[in-house]
Amino acid sequence: MIFRQLFDSVSGTYSYLLASRVGGEAMILDPVLERVDRYCQLLRELDLKLVKAVDTHLHADHVTGLGELRDRTHCITIMGEETKADVVSMRVSDGDRVTIEGLALDVMYTPGHTDDSYSYLMGDRVFTGDTLLIRGTGRTDFQNGSARAQYESIFNRLLKLPEETLVFPAHDYKGDTVSTIGEEKRYNPRLQVRSVDEYVELMNNLKLPNPKMMDVAVPANIRVGLHQDDLAKQGLSFSAIEAIQSLGRPDILLVDLRETSERAKHGTLPGALHAPYPGIDDSLKPGGMLREVATATGRRVVFFCAYGERSAMAVNAAKEAGLANAAHIAGGIDAWKKAGGPVATG
Amino acid sequence: MIFRQLFDSVSGTYSYLLASRVGGEAMILDPVLERVDRYCQLLRELDLKLVKAVDTHLHADHVTGLGELRDRTHCITIMGEETKADVVSMRVSDGDRVTIEGLALDVMYTPGHTDDSYSYLMGDRVFTGDTLLIRGTGRTDFQNGSARAQYESIFNRLLKLPEETLVFPAHDYKGDTVSTIGEEKRYNPRLQVRSVDEYVELMNNLKLPNPKMMDVAVPANIRVGLHQDDLAKQGLSFSAIEAIQSLGRPDILLVDLRETSERAKHGTLPGALHAPYPGIDDSLKPGGMLREVATATGRRVVFFCAYGERSAMAVNAAKEAGLANAAHIAGGIDAWKKAGGPVATG
Numbered sequence: 093m094i095f096r097q098l099f100d101s102v103s104g105t106y107s108y109l110l111a112s113r114v115g116g117e118a119m120i121l122d123p124v125l126e127r128v129d130r131y132c133q134l135l136r137e138l139d140l141k142l143v144k145a146v147d148t149h150l151h152a153d154h155v156t157g158l159g160e161l162r163d164r165t166h167c168i169t170i171m172g173e174e175t176k177a178d179v180v181s182m183r184v185s186d187g188d189r190v191t192i193e194g195l196a197l198d199v200m201y202t203p204g205h206t207d208d209s210y211s212y213l214m215g216d217r218v219f220t221g222d223t224l225l226i227r228g229t230g231r232t233d234f235q236n237g238s239a240r241a242q243y244e245s246i247f248n249r250l251l252k253l254p255e256e257t258l259v260f261p262a263h264d265y266k267g268d269t270v271s272t273i274g275e276e277k278r279y280n281p282r283l284q285v286r287s288v289d290e291y292v293e294l295m296n297n298l299k300l301p302n303p304k305m306m307d308v309a310v311p312a313n314i315r316v317g318l319h320q321d322d323l324a325k326q327g328l329s330f331s332a333i334e335a336i337q338s339l340g341r342p343d344i345l346l347v348d349l350r351e352t353s354e355r356a357k358h359g360t361l362p363g364a365l366h367a368p369y370p371g372i373d374d375s376l377k378p379g380g381m382l383r384e385v386a387t388a389t390g391r392r393v394v395f396f397c398a399y400g401e402r403s404a405m406a407v408n409a410a411k412e413a414g415l416a417n418a419a420h421i422a423g424g425i426d427a428w429k430k431a432g433g434p435v436a437t438g
Numbered sequence: 439m440i441f442r443q444l445f446d447s448v449s450g451t452y453s454y455l456l457a458s459r460v461g462g463e464a465m466i467l468d469p470v471l472e473r474v475d476r477y478c479q480l481l482r483e484l485d486l487k488l489v490k491a492v493d494t495h496l497h498a499d500h501v502t503g504l505g506e507l508r509d510r511t512h513c514i515t516i517m518g519e520e521t522k523a524d525v526v527s528m529r530v531s532d533g534d535r536v537t538i539e540g541l542a543l544d545v546m547y548t549p550g551h552t553d554d555s556y557s558y559l560m561g562d563r564v565f566t567g568d569t570l571l572i573r574g575t576g577r578t579d580f581q582n583g584s585a586r587a588q589y590e591s592i593f594n595r596l597l598k599l600p601e602e603t604l605v606f607p608a609h610d611y612k613g614d615t616v617s618t619i620g621e622e623k624r625y626n627p628r629l630q631v632r633s634v635d636e637y638v639e640l641m642n643n644l645k646l647p648n649p650k651m652m653d654v655a656v657p658a659n660i661r662v663g664l665h666q667d668d669l670a671k672q673g674l675s676f677s678a679i680e681a682i683q684s685l686g687r688p689d690i691l692l693v694d695l696r697e698t699s700e701r702a703k704h705g706t707l708p709g710a711l712h713a714p715y716p717g718i719d720d721s722l723k724p725g726g727m728l729r730e731v732a733t734a735t736g737r738r739v740v741f742f743c744a745y746g747e748r749s750a751m752a753v754n755a756a757k758e759a760g761l762a763n764a765a766h767i768a769g770g771i772d773a774w775k776k777a778g779g780p781v782a783t784g
Contacts, residue, residue, distance in 0.1 A: 099613040101447065127613065137625045267445040267473065269615065279483045 093195070094138060097260065097269060098131070100124040103154035103305065104265045107131070108219060111140050112194025117370070119144040119192045121212065121219050122262045123157030125312075131157065132164060142167040143192050143370050148221025148262055149209040150175055150313050152235060153303040159316045166405050168369060169316065172201065174208040176235075179317025181401040182354070184210070189353065202249055204242020205230030211250060217258040218273070224250050225261045226268040229282045232295050234302070235310070239295035243288045251277050318401045320422050328407050328419045330394060332431035335421045338394075339363075339433070345391035347382065349402045350425075358425060359435035361396065369402040376406075376413040386415060396421040396428070439541070440484060443606065443615060444477070446470040449500035449651065450611045453477070454565060457486050458540025463716070465490040465538045467558065467565050468608045469503030471658075477503065478510060488513040489538050489716050494567025494608055495555040496521055496659050498581060499649040505662045512751050514715060515662065518547065520554040522581075525663025527747040528700070530556070535699065548595055550588020551576030557596060563604040564619070570596050571607045572614040575628045578641050580648070581656070585641035589634045597623050664747045666768050674753050674765045676740060678777035681767045684740075685709075685779070691737035693728065695748045696771075704771060705781035707742065715748040722752075722759040732761060742767040742774070 096109040103124060109131065111118040118140035123131055135142055142165040145158045149172070158169040158180070168181035170190060175183065184190060186201035190212065197212040197219075205222040209230070212219040222230030224246055232239040255274030276283060285291045303309070323329040330338065338344055339362065346364035348355060349372065360366075367375050367382050375382035386393050393410065395403035395418065403420030410418035421428060429435060442455040449470060455477065457464040464486035469477055481488055488511040491504045495518070504515040504526070514527035516536060521529065530536060532547035536558065543558040543565075551568040555576070558565040568576030570592055578585040601620030622629060631637045649655070669675040676684065684690055685708065692710035694701060695718065706712075713721050713728050721728035732739050739756065741749035741764065749766030756764035767774060775781060 097615045099445070099615065101613060130613065137621060267447060267476065269443045269445065275483060 094118070094140070096134065098127065098134075100127050100154065102126065104263050105151075105154055106260065106262055106264060106269075107157075108260060109134065109140075110195055110214070111138070111192070115139045117141050117143045117193035119146065119190070119195065119197075120157075120161065121146045122148055122151070122221070123161055125155040125157045125160055128157045128160045128164070131161065135165070141165075144168055144170055144190060146170040146190060146197075146212065147175075147177075147313075148211065148219065148223075149206045150177060150235065150310065151222075151262075152306045152310050152313075153263075154305060155309050155312045156316060159318070162318060162401070162405075166409070168402055172199075172208045172210045174203070176208065176314050177316045178314055179320075179399050179401055182350075182398055188357075191351075200249055202242075202245035204232055204238055204240075204245045205235075207236035207238070207241070209245070211245075213253070213257075216256070217260055218250065218253060219260050219262070220250060221262045224259060224276060224280075226259065226264055226266075226271040227276070227280050229280070229295070230263075231298060231300055233298070233300070234306075239292040240288060242295070243291045246283065247288075251283075317399075318404055320400050320404045320420075323404055323407055323420065324422065328417070329422045330419055331422055332427035332433060335394070335396075335428060336431055336433040343391055345386060345389060345393050347393055347395050347406075349395055349397040349406055354398060358398070359437055361425065361428065362434060362436045364396070364436075369397065369406065372406050372409055373413070376410050376415060378414070383413070383415065386418075393418040394421060395419070396424055398424045399426050400424040440464070440486070442480065444473065444480075446473050446500065448472065450609050451497075451500055452606065452608055452610060452615075453503075454606060455480065455486075456541055456560070457484070457538070461485045463487050463489045463539035465492065465536070465541065465543075466503075466507065467492045468494055468497070468567070469507055471501040471503045471506055474503045474506045474510070477507065481511070487511075490514055490516055490536060492516040492536060492543075492558065493521075493523075493659075494557065494565065494569075495552045496523060496581065496656065497568075497608075498652045498656050498659075499609075500651060501655050501658045502662060505664070508664060508747070508751075512755070514748055518545075518554045518556045520549070522554065522660050523662045524660055525666075525745050525747055528696075528744055534703075537697075546595055548588075548591035550578055550584055550586075550591045551581075553582035553584070553587070555591070557591075559599070559603075562600075562602070563606055564596065564599060565606050565608070566596060567608045570605060570622060570626075572605065572610055572612075572617040573622070573626050575626070575641070576609075577644060577646055579644070579646070580652075585638040586634060588641070589637045592629065593634075597629075663745075664750055666746050666750045666766075669750055669753055669766065670768065674763075675768045676765055677768055678773035678779060681740070681742075681774060682777055682779040689737055691732060691735065691739050693739055693741050693752075695741055695743040695752055700744060704744070705783055707771065707774065708780060708782045710742070710782075715743065715752065718752050718755055719759070722756050722761060724760075729759070729761065732764075739764040740767060741765070742770055744770045745772050746770040 094111040173183040188199040349369040440457040519529040534545040695715040
């Protein structure tokens with residue numbers, strides 16, 4: 093396995109690059125905008141294809157690298173379903189799994205630092221974001237933070253993991269790189285409380301100044317989504333309403349880009365084909381499955397996904413592959429459902 | 439295994455705490471003086487007994503934590519045999535092994551950054567000090583540095599390790615924590631040279647300013663040795679000459695505190711018992727082996743080791759255990775040999 097802990101000394105952020113092998117698929121957790129050049133260099137050097145970029149929560153102390161990485165590598169972006177970010181490619185919730193070739197992260201909803209804080213468990217190690225830090229915990233005094241919720245997340249979720257589980261947080265300011273659940277249980281000064289009320293009292297009296305970058309980082313991190321307007325101007329976009337009105341038209345080929353787990357959880361559009369986004373370049377090549385179907389049937393490909401990001405990127409990939417009229421459903425199945433469109437079992 | 443990479447953000451130094459298990463023996467590489475409190479706290483929390491502290495070379499950019507750790511924990515200090523440090527407990531050379539319970543480091547002499555630069559190989563990972571950095575190499579323009587020697591150390595030693603070997607350097611300034619031999623071979627910009635002469639040319643034209651801490655750190659790191667004068671004033675010390683003159687006296691019990699490998703390599707004193715330093719506290723307790731021998735024979739225990747550090751610490755341990763008249767040979771077998779004392783096969 094490739095496991096790289098990368099440090100941004102300006103914000104004290106740890107990012108994590110994960111892959112099962114050189115030459116395979118990669119995922120990155122909590123990337124920092126200013127470090128994207130370094131990540132991309134490392135991806136090239138290790139011959140990795142970045143397919144997923146995950147933020148554990150909406151950060152207030154640095155600008156996320158999610159958008160920039162998506163624009164440069166066409167990876168998909170992932171955050172929790174509670175996030176205030178305008179658009180991400182995929183939203184996850186407790187119990188989901190985030191997978192790439194050879195690796196899987198179990199999604200744990202651990203609110204408290206913010207109401208969109210998640211942790212990710214990968215076998216013997218857990219990425220705790222700002223929920224559980226080494227000998228500390230993430231502050232709970234802004235972004236709908238809640239000391240009470242954090243107590244629950246830490247004491248009843250994270251500390252229930254096996255004691256030897258390695259803890260990899262999103263930040264450290266004192267030179268530590270890793271800890272274990274057992275150590276934090278015993279030696280984290282904030283966790284030596286006898287009750288949730290004592291923890292709430294402790295957290296509510298920290299009197300910390302706001303993060304220096306907060307006024308810049310939070311608005312920037314909310315506007316992380318891919319701009320989908322360009323495609324509309326080019327006539328390559330269906331609004332949800334237009335898409336619903338077009339349902340059943342014989343000249344249109346609906347293509348669902350989401351993963352099997354998303355289809356099972358949220359359903360799909362009636363009559364849609366399934367072509368998962370990570371393989372879309374191959375499928376669009378001459379000789380590729382989707383290209384052959386589009387050519388053989390003469391139908392116009394209309395991509396959709398969860399929120400319109402993967403489908404927008406697929407439209408661009410189709411154009412580059414020579415399929416100039418492929419379109420997508422803006423806002424994805426999320427917008428489709430909100431507009432009252434019918435959903436089939438995935 | 440417990441493997442902790444610890445960062446000193448002031449000097450950009452990585453230190454490494456190693457142990458095979460919670461509750462067992464530990465070793466630390468390249469500790470930083472200002473971080474000793476943190477190391478000691480972590481040792482307590484993980485219930486580890488620090489037995490060895492190693493510097494890969496005499497650092498010019500930070501003051502070593504070796505002396506402070508030795509004074510606080512009674513661990514032994516280790517550097518290469520070329521080091522300018524006044525006294526360390528043990529000096530190693532190429533091909534030696536540094537061992538603690540359950541772990542062994544193979545010693546590789548890799549001069550170039552300084553003439554006392556060593557690397558330490560532990561299975562699938564190598565601690566490269568300032569010889570090989572992540573996408574860089576240690577400067578070679580002071581402390582008897584040599585770009586030519588460094589080329590040899592890197593190209594003919596380190597880069598000959600298996601490509602997947604993990605590289606853990608003593609410094610990083612750009613947010614990386616680890617690399618591999620294969621990556622450095624291909625992507626380290628300083629290693630993309632066609633000849634040793636090209637490397638020398640490159641290194642001799644870096645035009646770097648001296649490290650800010652150099653004028654403080656180098657003298658402090660040279661004076662790292664334990665002060666042995668106090669024991670002499672208390673009458674608990676034999677000079678090498680006095681010790682040679684006392685050889686064969688029936689009222690004296692010579693005790694060699696060194697490891698088996700040191701005895702095999704450097705020989706020992708005629709008639710000496712062997713009681714390795716790490717177990718000395720147990721051996722000195724009432725009921726302990728050494729205590730029993732000293733009591734039964736009525737002989738005065740005279741400890742010796744390589745350079746007098748372990749023996750000085752053992753004299754203090756003996757006093758604390760109630761053996762008030764134990765003494766040591768100042769300067770160890772090194773001083774003994776220099777004074778012309780006879781040596782037996784170890």
